Each structure stands twice: as C-alpha cells, then as structure tokens.
Amino acid sequence: MKNLKNSITLILMWFTFISTAQTAQEIIKKADEKYRGTSSYSEMTINIVRPKWSKQMKIKGWTKGTDYSVSVVTSPAKEKGTVFLMRGKEVWNYMPTIDRTIKFPPSMMLQNWMGTDLTNDDLVKQSSILEDYTHKIIGKEVKEGYNCWVLELIPKEDAPVVWGKVIIWVDQTEYMMLQTDYYDEDDFLVNQMIGSDIKEFSGKKLPSKLRVIPVEDEGQETVLIYDKLQFDIKISDQYFTTNYMKRIH
Numbered sequence: 001m002k003n004l005k006n007s008i009t010l011i012l013m014w015f016t017f018i019s020t021a022q023t024a025q026e027i028i029k030k031a032d033e034k035y036r037g038t039s040s041y042s043e044m045t046i047n048i049v050r051p052k053w054s055k056q057m058k059i060k061g062w063t064k065g066t067d068y069s070v071s072v073v074t075s076p077a078k079e080k081g082t083v084f085l086m087r088g089k090e091v092w093n094y095m096p097t098i099d100r101t102i103k104f105p106p107s108m109m110l111q112n113w114m115g116t117d118l119t120n121d122d123l124v125k126q127s128s129i130l131e132d133y134t135h136k137i138i139g140k141e142v143k144e145g146y147n148c149w150v151l152e153l154i155p156k157e158d159a160p161v162v163w164g165k166v167i168i169w170v171d172q173t174e175y176m177m178l179q180t181d182y183y184d185e186d187d188f189l190v191n192q193m194i195g196s197d198i199k200e201f202s203g204k205k206l207p208s209k210l211r212v213i214p215v216e217d218e219g220q221e222t223v224l225i226y227d228k229l230q231f232d233i234k235i236s237d238q239y240f241t242t243n244y245m246k247r248i249h
Contacts, residue, residue, distance in 0.1 A: 024135035024151050028168070031175040032130060034204060037231030039064045044226055048116055051219035057114065058227075068240040072248045079114070083245040091120055094245035101242055110162075117191070117212045117222040132159035133166065143178040144196055144207075146171035163190075174205045189215050201229035 040063045048055045057079065061071035073082040081096035091104040104120055113120050133153035141148055153166040164185035169178045176198070182191040191214055195207025206229070212222040238244045 024137045024149075025130070027137070027149055027170055027175070028129060028135055028151060028153075031168075031170045031177050034175050035177070035206070036063065036066065037202075039231070039233055039235050041228075041230045041233055041235070042226060043228040044224055046114075046116060047223040047225070049219070049221050049223065055115070062235050062239050064235055064237075064240065070239055070245070070248065073114070074249075081246075081249070082114075083248055084113075085240065085242065085245055087240060092242055092245065094242075096246070099246070101245055117214050117220065128159075128161060129153060129166070129168075132156055132161050138167075140172075141169060143169045143171070144198065146173065146176070146178060148172060148178060176206055178207065191215065197225075199226075201226070202231040204231065 040061075042061045044059050044061065046057045046059065048057070056076070057073060058075045059071050059073050061069060063069040067086075067088050069086045071084050073079045081094075083094040085092040085094075092101055093104065094101045108120060110119050112118065113122070133155055136152045136154075137149050138152045139150040141150055148169040148171045151168045151170060153168065155161045155163065155165075163182050164187060165183040167181040167183070169180075170176065171178055176195065178195045180193040181189055182193075184190050191212065194211045194213065195209065196211070197207060197209040198205055199208040200206075201208075206226075208226045208229075210224040212224070214220055239248065
C-alpha cells in the first residue's frame, strides 16, 4: 500500500510539472506581450555615442497592438517635429523642415533610424520574434541579479529576417528581456541589446535603460532611456494615420 501511495504521489508530481512547465515559445510570447500591452505611451531619451562625438534626442511615442506605432522627436530643435509612423509593414516619415510625408521604400529599410544603431527594419520587424523563428530553451543564467532562461531563436525557412540566430535572456519571474544577442548567417555576433536599471511602469517591472551595441564598432553604442512608460491607455486611431502626422506634438 505504501509503495502504491508513493507511486501515485510521483505520478501527480509529474503531471503537475508537465502542466506548469512552459515552452520556449510561451516564454517569448509572455515577454513580448509584457513590453507591449494593448497600447502604450512613452517618453524616451536617446543617446547616440560615437568615438569622436555624441548626440542626444528626446522622443514621445504611442503604440497600439503590434501593428501600429508613431513617434515624434521633441528635441533637439533641428529635428523637432520629425514623425515616424509604422502601420503593419509600412513606415512613413514626416519632415517638418520641408513639410512632406514620405513612405519608406524597401531600399531604405536597412538604413539606420535617426542615426542610431537601430535600423528601420528593426522597428518594423520587432513583432516577428514570435512568427518568424523557432524557439528553444538552451540554458539558465543570471543577468542583473535575476534568474533567466536562455532562449535560442532560429529563423524559419524563407522567413524574411536578416539574422541567422538570436539569443534572448528572459527572467523567470517578471518575464523581462534582459539581453538579446543578434548573430549573422555565419554565426558571428553582430549586435547586442542589454537591459538594466529595472523600474516599475504601470505596475510592470521592466528595464528602463537599453544599450544597443554593434560589437565590431569599438566605442559605438545607442543608449535608450525610458523617462516615462504607460500601458493600456486609450489612444485615438487617428494618431496612426498619415493625415495626423504633422499635428502630433
């Protein structure tokens, strides 16, 4: 009878483990959803660092779901009022100096966004980590004092992505993406995005500082600092139309 009870206990423990264990895709999905919410508003300081110069910008941004986002530069004065609109796979840019709105052609998608170490393509394909890759847990490590899963993302065949592999560290409690390493098709590390300075925004713990580092360019990085970040707020659909771009401030 005792052996029977022990066997039943082990079986119940096993089924409990199976039911609570998470797949790599489920982890990535939770982490991705945490950063987005149904909508968001942000105020951000961007520091572009180069070996011989540096530049600071401030922007405001609004998002809705995974397909709509718009941002406006609030400083410096030279770029103030510049607006970027993303709708699905389309990117539009309003330039107040010439009072023109243009749609980015495919040839401009791999260009750096506003002189940072992010490309226009990075911004548009941010949501593709769920659809365009297969996901696997390859280990566990500590980052910023948090126990993390280490996940490997391999692009699916014919997926429209530029990376040969992506490694992401996601903490096991708050589902924060604390580091992302981007590899080319030859398995060389190209870019790193490192999160730090954990703060609480709308009840969510998230890195308030993100460093984007091109590995081979010594002394070069882009530092993004969230000064304000709100989730699940009401945003009018007109914010994400080309007609409204010149009115955003």
